[in-house]
Amino acid sequence: MTDPGTDSPEPTAEAPDAPPTPDAPADAPAEAAARPTLQLRFHAVSDVGRVRRDNQDSGYAGPWLLAVCDGVGGAARGDIASSTAIGELRQLDEPPGSVDVIDRVNDGIHEAHIAIGAQVDHDPALNGTSTTATVALFDGNRLAVGHVGDSRAYLLRDGELSQLTNDHTFVQSLIDEGRITEAEARVHPHRNLILKALDGLHEVEPDLFALELVPGDRLFLCSDGACGVLDDARLTELLADGSPEFASIELVRASLDAGSSDNVTCVVADVIDPAASPATPDSPPPPPLQPMVVGAAADLGRRRPRALFRGHRSGDTGELEPIAAEIPEGIGGHVVREDPPLDPEALRYAPQAPPRYVWARRLLGAAVVLGIVWVALGTAYWWTQQKYYVGEDHGYVVIYRGVNVPGLSNVYEVSDLKLDQLRDSTQDQIRDGDMIFDSFARARDEVTRIGQNARVTPSESGTPTTPPTSPTSPTTPTTPATSSGAADLTGATPGG
Structure with missing residues (x-):
């Protein structure tokens, strides 16, 4: 194939190599030459x-x-x-x-x-x-x-x-x-x-x-x-x-x-x-x-398009007629045609008809997504509120409800057990919030156990006292006194 700009006519408004109009006299008007x-x-x-x-x-x-x-x-x-x-x-x-x-x-x-x-x-x-x-x-x-x-x-x-x-x-x-x-x-x-x-x-x-x-x-x-x-x-x-x-x-x-x-x-x-080939009596012009x-x-007005080359020398090249599928007897005895397979033309490159109610569908989809997110967040929050952990608040051992994440926990019960009464390893666990429990009862039992194993620290008065044996409802804690030589607090004042 040659390019139209080479040996073949240039596709422009006027081709420069236009042939002269046959039989047009040199002095004929321009409109006659253009006939x-x-x-x-x-x-x-x-x-x-x-x-x-x-x-x-x-x-x-x-x-x-x-x-x-x-x-x-x-x-x-x-x-x-x-x-x-x-x-x-x-x-x-x-x-x-x-x-x-x-x-x-x-x-x-x-x-x-x-x-x-x-x-x-x-x-x-x-x-x-x-x-x-x-x-x-x-x-x-x-x-x-x-x-x-x-x-x-x-x-x-x-x-x-x-x-x-x-x-x-x-x-x-x-x-x-x-x-x-x-x-x-x-x-x-x-x-x-x-x-x-x-x-x-x-x-x-x-x-x-x-x-x-x-x-x-x-x-x-x-x-x-x-x-x-x-x-x-x-x-x-x-x-x-x-x-x-x-x-x-x-x-x-x-x-x-x-x-x-x-x-x-x-x-x-x-x-x-x-x-170039004038008509003669022997060769009249074609009609x-x-x-x-x-x-x-x-x-467009016909029922189906016609395939011209059905059954030519290379075989049957026309489209096959759709096969009629009969409904079993007892359902009316009608004859119907099966739905045709997806026409490849439907997947062609032209833009397809836009779906109806676009904005309504988008709003409905957004509402569904927001509902799913809301349910997921609500479920997650509910789960966090079923947890309890032992922590520290203003120097005292407390029980938190929730998980150790800002905004997902709150003080549930305060004990009168001071943090500095505990062993160093226990203090680290409480500060880190590592003591997590599935119920409030188990968290309270753990605080009781911590109080029973708390170490004794000397005070200025020298009077031995011990923290309560179990956490109580929020009260004003009493500063415990200690007695030299006492290894653990038992929840009661030891005898002389």
Whole structure:
């Protein structure tokens, strides 16, 4: 494939190498030189393919207009988007007037965009549907091209194939940056991620350009079901021979044989000069071709799309009819059809319809999360209040309820046992809060045991006293006196 900027026509508003208008006198007015001198011989084919249940492609071919729209959206009915777009674009298929062809194409694409938005407004279930659009409008000399998405337009001139459009896809951006090759793009996991589409919601600016045509040119428009599986060499081979009808049919057949899992739509048109082969009594001119509408735009009123290549030379390539599953007798004797498997189109790259009641669902979810957190915190606090530990408060041994964490414990009972009456190891344990118990009774027993084992310390008075044998309710503790030589306090004043 050659680049349109090399040997093939430059896709700009005016091609510098435009051929002179045949039979136009040198002194003819400019408008006479611009009269249509060339014609299009065209054919269009669209096939649902071997995998899809529905054809979401739509195509159009007429004397002045060629167009391919690839609808996306899965459950949001991409076939509606593509057929709506073709319904608007086909109004461009009329002889050229005073308006420039590029402006007409731009207006047509925007009208299609607005029409899709009107469909979504009428039926909110279509929210999320969209379509690509590749449009080629002919005025008898020039071709104006408008493009959005990943459908493509090609030009075959003198045996060389040029891709006229540039894909609006994620992988194309990687190709443009030199990060992957064309071959790698064909198998990239995100090859179907498009960046532009007509959805009636997001404003989009199409790529617009024009080029001069010459007799012998062949135009080719297709959905990605064809160009996604056929490389440029294969496309050139299939476009090189035969009539537009033969070439379009073979292109669809070859795409299915190459393993395309998508709908396939191909539009082929030849540029001819009727003056080069004037009609004679022996060879009258061919009858004018009637416009062709294919794909979803033509199948929308039918019950099911038609697979064109069922049972051809490579075998049955059409989709299988759904199998009827009969309900056992006694339940009504009705015949129903099993639910089809998930259509891969539903997982395609178009944005899906947003769920309803988004804010209500978010608030409900937040309330559930907060409720779970509240219950968890309440349970944790309740658990901490079932614990007791022996600690110290203002120099006295006390019993705390809770765990030794700030804010999760409080003084439950104060004993009259002073901390400095205890052994050093016991003092360290009490300060660290290491004496933890599952009940208040066990904590109180431990304080009693500590009091019985408390060591005697000398005082200034020399009068021996001992702390109480068990903790009491909060009272004013009495400073114990000691007696030299006494090893432990027993809870009573020792005899002389």
